[in-house]
Amino acid sequence: MxxxxxxxxxxxxxxxxxxxxxxxxxxxxxxxxxxxxxxxxxxxxxxxxxxxxxxxxxxxxxxxxxxxxxxxxxxxxxxxxxxxxxxxxxxxxxxxxxxxxxxxxxxxxxxxxxxxxxxxxxxxxxxxxxxxxxxxxxxxxxxxxxxxxxxxxxxxxxxxxxxxxxxxxxxxxxxxxxxxxxxxxxxxxxxxxxxxxxRKHESLREKEKLPERELKESTKRRKRLVWREEIGIPVLLSSNASVDDNSEVSRFMDYFKLADPNDAAYGALSDRVHLLTC
Amino acid sequence: MNWMRTEMERPGQREQFQDALLRGDRPAVEEMIRQELADYPYWRDELLGELTEQYLEGAVPFSQLTVLAEAAAALAEHLPPVAVCGSLEGNPGDTGRNFIQMLFRAWGVPTLDLGADVPADHFLDAVSGQGIRFVIAAAFSADDAGAAMLLHQKAMERGIRDQFDLLICGAKLTEETGKKLQLACMDHRAAAVARWVVQTWKNR
CATH class of the missing domain: 3.40.109.40 (NADH Oxidase)
Known part of the structure; x- marks a missing residue:
């Protein structure tokens, strides 16, 4: 219920x-x-x-x-x-x-x-x-x-x-x-x-007194950990998701953003999307 | 307002006027324009143009444009609208449209506000009935492309698409969609869209 x-x-x-x-x-x-x-x-x-x-x-x-x-x-x-x-x-x-x-x-x-x-x-x-x-x-x-x-x-x-x-x-x-x-x-x-x-990142950095480079690096590390643990497939660690040049990476980023549960083209990622959205 | 020159410009008057605009001191601006000097709209355009360019280059924040706009709106005259602005159908938001209206008012571009969630026919009725030259559609996301396309198609069906320039503000549609819509301008920043309209209208 x-x-x-x-x-x-x-x-x-x-x-x-x-x-x-x-x-x-x-x-x-x-x-x-x-x-x-x-x-x-x-x-x-x-x-x-x-x-x-x-x-x-x-x-x-x-x-x-x-x-x-x-x-x-x-x-x-x-x-x-x-x-x-x-x-x-x-x-x-x-x-x-x-x-x-x-x-x-x-x-x-x-x-x-x-x-x-x-x-x-x-x-x-x-x-x-x-x-x-x-x-x-x-x-x-x-x-x-x-x-x-x-x-x-x-x-x-x-x-x-x-x-x-x-x-x-x-x-x-x-x-x-x-x-x-x-x-x-x-x-x-x-x-x-x-x-x-x-501005929120700047004020966060100010409040926590973190150097800018350290804050950006910690964000990148968090992204890598999420992708490795949750998806389990080799992926690029950084990609500009706003680029739309019809390349394989670009299409992958589009799929990642839209998260269509009925599209099974991306293996383990698609399985995960289906689990989370259906 | 009758912009006839009634007295000679005093030294420093332009600086005083522009300083009042920069401080957002509307009472001071209103006091000055009671003197009805012909130069006030030009001084306003000069400062607003310079500040808009600096904002679009990232040199000044939007808040400075906001302050200037509040004071500059004191010079706006009540003319028939040349632009119509509204949020596309399916988009109930106001924020982007509020800023477009603010900048047009600051520039003295007479604009008709249709509000939020506006069906395509309402935009087009304004074009047909009031001789509007610019249609500014506020979008929220790429998902608004459908509503924008409907607006364009209905305009083609009515045979009035060539009577106005269509601009999209607030969201980035794809370049391909922009070409299909025959957009005159598309930018997520209200200041960029306002600049395009002002330059086109004031050079008429």
């Missing part, structure tokens, strides 16, 4: 971090900092008035958990209204605050879920992300089990989430004790041009 869980707003103590938000906007220095500082308090007030965070999970079997989290639909409506009123600085700041809150929620929810699962002797093996691992059709099917808990939300046929300030992903579970991060990993996200990608 499917198990469902709802985590309402009071489970998430979200605290806006001005320095983080300004770093993401790259307005932490220069002439525009004063303009954004003027709008910080109004942005916080609007955020408090409109944000309605909620997270829901559905566990269909012992192998997988589907998770959806959102900060609600009202804040992004307010962002659009601000842009219509030509209050671009406040709108832009509120938009970025929404994203920071969403990432904070993701982090807190990961901790909550880990505690809930450990109590049932279950552990997280891997986090599967939209478009990278999960096709739009799979996302829609996964979301179907959550719809009744979040009737205001939806997933379009092209895999777009509504409200936009949301995340939907699948956690692969295991009975073997593991220490795996359940956080959204920017390095494995297909939004290569995301505003926050480099």
């Amino acid at each position: 499917e198990k469902q869980m709802i985590f309402p707003a009071n489970r998430f103590a979200l605290v806006p971090d001005r320095d983080e938000v300004f770093a993401w906007l790259q307005c932490d220095a220069g002439p525009c900092r004063a303009a954004f500082e003027r709008e910080w308090v109004p942005a916080l007030q609007l955020l408090e008035e409109t944000m309605t965070p909620v997270a829901v999970c559905a566990q269909r079997n012992a192998n997988a958990l589907t998770v959806f989290l959102t900060i609600g639909k009202e804040t992004e409506k307010r962002v659009s209204a601000l842009f219509q009123e030509e209050r671009y600085i406040l709108g832009s700041l509120l938009n970025t605050l929404c994203d920071e809150m969403l990432f904070q929620m993701d982090s807190k929810l990961a901790n909550i879920l880990q505690r809930e699962l450990v109590s049932e002797h279950l552990y997280m093996a891997e986090r599967l992300e939209p478009r990278v691992h999960l096709s739009p059709e799979t996302l829609q099917a996964d979301f179907g089990s959550l719809q009744s808990m979040v009737p205001f939300a939806r997933v379009t046929t092209s895999g777009v989430l509504y409200p936009a300030k949301s995340m939907l992903y699948r956690i692969v579970l295991t009975g073997e004790s593991r220490t795996v991060s359940a956080l959204h990993d920017c390095a494995r996200c297909d939004q290569a041009d995301c505003l926050y990608r480099n």
Whole structure:
């Protein structure tokens, strides 16, 4: 029987971090900092008035958990209204605050879920992300089990989430004790041009005081370990997945990104995809 | 607004005006333009053009463009729209479209916003009814190619495809798809799309 869980707003103590938000906007220095500082308090007030965070999970079997989290639909409506009123600085700041809150929620929810699962002797093996691992059709099917808990939300046929300030992903579970991060990993996200990608890495490096070279090397090592252990076939250790030159590597990267469970062309990788998505 | 020159330009006035734009000081800009000097739109274009180029080269952040846009919008006049903007059908998102609207307003390009999840016919009705020259479709991912293709095909069926330039902003479609759509411009950055429209429109 499917198990469902709802985590309402009071489970998430979200605290806006001005320095983080300004770093993401790259307005932490220069002439525009004063303009954004003027709008910080109004942005916080609007955020408090409109944000309605909620997270829901559905566990269909012992192998997988589907998770959806959102900060609600009202804040992004307010962002659009601000842009219509030509209050671009406040709108832009509120938009970025929404994203920071969403990432904070993701982090807190990961901790909550880990505690809930450990109590049932279950552990997280891997986090599967939209478009990278999960096709739009799979996302829609996964979301179907959550719809009744979040009737205001939806997933379009092209895999777009509504409200936009949301995340939907699948956690692969295991009975073997593991220490795996359940956080959204920017390095494995297909939004290569995301505003926050480099900034989050920079702020992470700043917080953990890791030299840049060391952080990049640790990311590469993690990728190698995942590919060797989970796939079991010889693969290139680094490849630019955005190159589309119809080469064998390029087609392999396309398959890896789309993860079609009905395509058995890639041996052990295809078997793994079929296991995880069907 | 009547941009007739009513008094001689004072020394440093351009610098003061551009400084107010860079600080996002809209009240100061509004106070200055009450003097109705003919040069304000040109000074705005000069600064906005320079900052856009620097942003596209990665030299300044988008937040600086945002600050400038808020102040520059004070100069925008109420003219009939020449561009229409909307998120393609199936895409309920607003973020990309918000930034396109912001930049067009800053540049003074009169634009009609159709909102999110816009069927192809709504775009085309705007072209037929209002003489729109630029259709900017905000896309989220390569999966939006289908909706973009539908827009192009319906325009061909209606016989109006040659009446407008089609631009895609927000997602990278393949080059092959871009050619099939006869795209005038395709870029994930709103500033690049805005620059193309501005240069084309202002050189008319």
